[in-house]
Amino acid sequence: DAGVTQSPTHLIKTRGQHVTLRCSPISGHKSVSWYQQVLGQGPQFIFQYYEKEERGRGNFPDRFSARQFPNYSSELNVNALLLGDSALYLCASSLDANTGELFFGEGSRLTVL
Amino acid sequence: AQSVTQLDSQVPVFEEAPVELRCNYSSSVSVYLFWYVQYPNQGLQLLLKYLSGSTLVKGINGFEAEFNKSQTSFHLRKPSVHISDTAEYFCAVKGDTGNQFYFGTGTSLTVIP
Numbered sequence: 001d002a003g004v005t006q007s008p009t010h011l012i013k014t015r016g017q018h019v020t021l022r023c024s025p026i027s028g029h030k031s032v033s034w035y036q037q038v039l040g041q042g043p044q045f046i047f048q049y050y051e052k053e054e055r056g057r058g059n060f061p062d063r064f065s066a067r068q069f070p071n072y073s074s075e076l077n078v079n080a081l082l083l084g085d086s087a088l089y090l091c092a093s094s095l096d097a098n099t100g101e102l103f104f105g106e107g108s109r110l111t112v113l
Numbered sequence: 114a115q116s117v118t119q120l121d122s123q124v125p126v127f128e129e130a131p132v133e134l135r136c137n138y139s140s141s142v143s144v145y146l147f148w149y150v151q152y153p154n155q156g157l158q159l160l161l162k163y164l165s166g167s168t169l170v171k172g173i174n175g176f177e178a179e180f181n182k183s184q185t186s187f188h189l190r191k192p193s194v195h196i197s198d199t200a201e202y203f204c205a206v207k208g209d210t211g212n213q214f215y216f217g218t219g220t221s222l223t224v225i226p
Contacts, residue, residue: 004156031212033212033213033214035214040218040219041218041219042117042205042216042217042218042219043157043203043214043216044216045213045214045215048211048212048213050211055211055212056208056210056211056212056213058213090156090157092157092212094212097212098211099212100145100207100212101147101159101162102159102212102214103159104149104156104157105156106156107155107156
């Protein structure tokens, strides 16, 4: 069975640009969460979506937004990129909104120059 | 509010020696605790989890952890490490609602031949 898949795996952007990251959850999983992992730190929660609705939002600026599609895949969008947005962006899926177990993808590594 | 403290940022250990990676948590309600492992340039893989029941939890790759409510700890142990255990290890606690996880800053385990 396919795990959580993310694309692209690596990308380079310049300050002020916009980026879209994509995630497909494990088949049958209805919840997707996004985390940001800055080099040398633990992952930090950005968003959780369940059944296309936002169920949680971390302490990130409005430049960060996300959505979930009817097939439960998800996109994370970041506008007006800053150097500090350089990080590994991890997507995690779970069966439902509150099962307490996350399955992570390999991540999308974003470098902002 | 939930939080996790990993007391050791780096732990070097010789091959076949035992290891303990320390984790202390802060949680106001139900406690769901997790250990994840991250190999270089990869996502997070679940090692083990404590949701309820027995305080000694066994995971993959020979790892185990013990939930200690009085000491608010969830230390990870392995009786004999292998070179392949070299990785970053993250302790995490689940939030009160949804699937928001709070991660520690990680412990880098280096197994020395």
